[in-house]
Amino acid sequence: MSEAPLRARATLRLAAVMAAAVALLALLAMGLQYRLVETRLMQAQRTLLAADLDGLAALYDQRRIIALREAIAYRAAAPGGEMLVLLDRQGKVLAGTRADWPEGLVAQGQGFTIDPAQEVALDGARWLVVARDLPGGFPLLVGRSLAPVDATLAALQRGMLGLLAALLLAGAGVGWLAARWVMGRIGRLNALADRVAAGDLDARLTGPRSGDEFGLLETHVHAMLDRISNLNRATHRLSDTIAHEMRTPLNRMLQKLSRVEGQDDLAADLRAEMRQAIRVFDSLLDISRAEADQGQGGGLVPVDLSTVAQEVWELYEPLAEDKGLQVGLQVAPGVQVLGDRNLLAQMLANLLDNAIKYCSAGDRLELQLAAGDPALLRVIDTGPGLPDGLKDAAFDRFTRAERDRARGIQGHGLGLALVRAIALRHGARLSLPAVGQGLTVEIAFPRAPGEGGVAG
Amino acid sequence: MQDRILIIEDDAETAAAVAEVVAELGCEAHHRATLDDGIAEAGAGDYRVIVLDRMLPGGDGVAAMARIRTAGSRALILVLSALGRAAERVEGLEKGADDYLPKPFEPSELRARLRALLRRGTMQVLDNDLLAFGDLEIRMKARTVHVKRSHVPVSPKEFELITYFARNAGQIVTRMQLLENVWNLHFDPGTNVVDVHVGRLRRKLEEAGSPAIQTARGEGYIFAPLGAAG
Numbered sequence: 117m118s119e120a121p122l123r124a125r126a127t128l129r130l131a132a133v134m135a136a137a138v139a140l141l142a143l144l145a146m147g148l149q150y151r152l153v154e155t156r157l158m159q160a161q162r163t164l165l166a167a168d169l170d171g172l173a174a175l176y177d178q179r180r181i182i183a184l185r186e187a188i189a190y191r192a193a194a195p196g197g198e199m200l201v202l203l204d205r206q207g208k209v210l211a212g213t214r215a216d217w218p219e220g221l222v223a224q225g226q227g228f229t230i231d232p233a234q235e236v237a238l239d240g241a242r243w244l245v246v247a248r249d250l251p252g253g254f255p256l257l258v259g260r261s262l263a264p265v266d267a268t269l270a271a272l273q274r275g276m277l278g279l280l281a282a283l284l285l286a287g288a289g290v291g292w293l294a295a296r297w298v299m300g301r302i303g304r305l306n307a308l309a310d311r312v313a314a315g316d317l318d319a320r321l322t323g324p325r326s327g328d329e330f331g332l333l334e335t336h337v338h339a340m341l342d343r344i345s346n347l348n349r350a351t352h353r354l355s356d357t358i359a360h361e362m363r364t365p366l367n368r369m370l371q372k373l374s375r376v377e378g379q380d381d382l383a384a385d386l387r388a389e390m391r392q393a394i395r396v397f398d399s400l401l402d403i404s405r406a407e408a409d410q411g412q413g414g415g416l417v418p419v420d421l422s423t424v425a426q427e428v429w430e431l432y433e434p435l436a437e438d439k440g441l442q443v444g445l446q447v448a449p450g451v452q453v454l455g456d457r458n459l460l461a462q463m464l465a466n467l468l469d470n471a472i473k474y475c476s477a478g479d480r481l482e483l484q485l486a487a488g489d490p491a492l493l494r495v496i497d498t499g500p501g502l503p504d505g506l507k508d509a510a511f512d513r514f515t516r517a518e519r520d521r522a523r524g525i526q527g528h529g530l531g532l533a534l535v536r537a538i539a540l541r542h543g544a545r546l547s548l549p550a551v552g553q554g555l556t557v558e559i560a561f562p563r564a565p566g567e568g569g570v571a572g
Numbered sequence: 573m574q575d576r577i578l579i580i581e582d583d584a585e586t587a588a589a590v591a592e593v594v595a596e597l598g599c600e601a602h603h604r605a606t607l608d609d610g611i612a613e614a615g616a617g618d619y620r621v622i623v624l625d626r627m628l629p630g631g632d633g634v635a636a637m638a639r640i641r642t643a644g645s646r647a648l649i650l651v652l653s654a655l656g657r658a659a660e661r662v663e664g665l666e667k668g669a670d671d672y673l674p675k676p677f678e679p680s681e682l683r684a685r686l687r688a689l690l691r692r693g694t695m696q697v698l699d700n701d702l703l704a705f706g707d708l709e710i711r712m713k714a715r716t717v718h719v720k721r722s723h724v725p726v727s728p729k730e731f732e733l734i735t736y737f738a739r740n741a742g743q744i745v746t747r748m749q750l751l752e753n754v755w756n757l758h759f760d761p762g763t764n765v766v767d768v769h770v771g772r773l774r775r776k777l778e779e780a781g782s783p784a785i786q787t788a789r790g791e792g793y794i795f796a797p798l799g800a801a802g
Binding site: 363364366371374384390394395398405427431432435438458465469 | 586589654659676679761764768772789790
């Protein structure tokens with residue numbers, strides 16, 4: 117589950133893009149609405165201002181400046197959202213809601229029409245004002261505060277920002293939920309694929325299958341797995357049949373060879389050649405069987421790997437000593453793994469045999485087994501190591517280094533392939549750690565289930 | 573009286589080859605080609621050893637071993653099969669076979685194994701503590717070897733090796749038999765590992781004055797401490 121956010125990256129990305137798109141559209145819609153509200157509110161203020169101007173114009177028509185002065189003085193006594201200033205010829209305030217003419221404001225025109233109007237900032241607020249020079253040199257200022265408009269727009273902005281944040285949050289939440297849901301569905305399939313990759317070809321998804329595209333995918337995967345299982349079974353049958361059908365004629369040849377008289381050396385050579393052929397043949401069958409059984413727990417029982425290592429080492433140690441190798445054994449006691457004793461012994465035998473074959477007198481050969489999880493088995497030699505470029509292929513079937521052929525080292529290139537197949541059969545990981553000299557083969561065994569703590 | 577050996581094998585040529593080996597051992601060979609006939613015969617006749625194929629008309633020989641026992645036979649069973657890989661051999665032995673020889677086999681290997689089985693029925697003295705072959709003495713409890721009264725130091729594996737040889741004294745013992753019985757390994761390592769061990773034991777015995785272990789050319793080894801090869 118901890119990996120799910122990482123694995124769900126594609127889904128999350130999709131959800132993020134969708135959330136962003138929704139937010140963008142909402143932003144556009146809100147922008148339009150904002151513009152509309154702003155225009156309407158401004159128009160309303162303009163209409164109010166126009167009405168004020170009409171009123172003042174009517175007074176001016178009756179009694180000129182005097183009427184204006186009285187009306188302005190009367191209205192300045194109870195100031196509201198309006199600005200009124202009337203000056204005399206010398207620029208002295210005759211009446212007004214403020215004590216002076218705003219600095220820098222230039223009177224335009226003479227009539228009481230709304231146009232041209234100007235927006236000015238005074239005392240920290242916006243005003244829509246009309247400044248006029250009435251006939252005879254009386255400047256008049258009539259204005260309406262835009263503070264209510266600004267307050268409404270600010271409130272609108274706050275609301276929209278909040279809405280946007282809520283939208284983004286909701287988008288992320290929905291995206292996360294969708295990713296979780298998709299991952300849940302895909303996770304089933306991924307878990308199945310992992311089990312199959314680990315070798316359990318008969319693994320299938322249980323439970324009801326939905327009718328959607330995920331269900332369809334599950335159906336397809338199941339059909340594919342069924343086909344693979346059938347092929348695998350057919351291969352097993354084929355290899356068993358080949359084993360039988362090839363051994364019978366080889367058997368007859370051996371029987372007839374024993375009747376050859378007088379050419380003992382030739383007969384012995386032929387027998388050795390046939391034994392070699394049978395060995396190649398057995399190794400191939402062993403490899404394919406071990407590979408086919410890979411990851412299947414069936415047939416594996418708790419085995420004391422320490423004992424097996426010790427036994428096989430005892431078998432090969434004299435051979436190594438006779439060749440003049442310096443040998444060393446470090447095996448932790450009581451290391452239990454789930455395994456097949458015979459296969460494990462064969463794997464160790466192949467590794468030691470291989471090392472002894474390539475090392476020459478004076479080289480060092482060591483077998484190590486360290487307890488723990490995983491239990492580490494190492495075969496270390498200071499021989500010639502693997503040639504460059506062969507590391508990857510060394511464990512493939514029939515891989516042999518050119519120099520071996522040149523040096524006349526016998527082999528069919530199946531020993532290490534069988535080692536790998538057996539390691540995989542046991543769910544163990546095989547690696548070739550980089551070392552200064554020679555070859556080190558490391559096999560990491562998973563701890564046997566049910567074994568409490570670190571064996572030791 | 574001649575020992576009787578029953579061959580249950582569907583391939584006529586293999587059966588003839590087995591019969592030839594049986595005749596060489598001085599035993600009487602009887603052949604049955606199907607599993608049902610074989611089981612009936614095993615129950616009726618008094619056989620020392622049954623050579624049993626695995627893939628027979630009528631079923632798997634290994635699965636049929638219980639039926640052979642039920643039929644009343646106390647014969648030792650040697651499974652001779654083309655299913656010769658390690659896992660199959662171990663399976664056969666675990667299910668009650670006394671020996672398991674994969675096909676293709678060499679007549680000498682079969683001969684050595686049949687001899688070992690025939691001897692197994694007659695040897696009872698092995699429970700004794702002392703195995704003496706002239707001036708070569710093996711003490712089972714103390715796990716010591718003496719030649720001409722002087723102690724020959726042997727490793728635990730070498731002791732197991734010499735006791736296996738002693739148990740089959742006078743008979744040819746093959747490398748495969750040694751691997752299976754002394755090391756309990758059921759695969760062919762393809763190298764001369766066994767030879768090195770036998771060589772060491774052999775040198776120790778020779779240095780002490782006993783040329784007990786001899787090479788049987790192309791076949792294996794023979795333990796003949798009293799000089800005469802059987």
